[in-house]
Amino acid sequence: MENGADVTLNQLNIFKQFMFLSYSDTCDAYIALDRHEGDSKYSVALGYLAMSQQSQMELIKLQLSIKIDHQEIEKYMTAYADYTIQLKYVITYKDNNTSTLNMTHSSLIKAGNLLMHSFKNGRIFWHRVFSTHRVLFSFSFL
Structure with missing residues (x-):
């Protein structure tokens, strides 16, 4: 059976995976608008947007649960x-x-990079551990 710290690590890892999926699919939707011709570009972008929103909903549910x-x-x-x-x-x-889409896309990239950096350097992990009064001595996979 997993202890509380392991559950937190697993949940944060799943959170990071859903975040990456929502981020990468929205970026792919942006690329599709540029690389496809005619009205098909809107269909392709919409497909990526739908996948992204599914991942985003899972991300929000996980954020609320943990x-x-x-x-x-x-x-x-x-x-x-x-x-x-x-x-x-x-x-x-x-x-x-x-132009507005380009601006919001740039903001998304910046926010996504900041979030991934926070995961990599452990700031989000340690914030979660200390906010729930759990202590973990190693988090080498981050």
């Missing part, structure tokens, strides 16, 4: 929401003026 709250996570969630709103607008209205 009660993780961190500044970089909130920045990512906000950037993700802003970006997907713009992406849906471009897809829905076949908008060729993508």
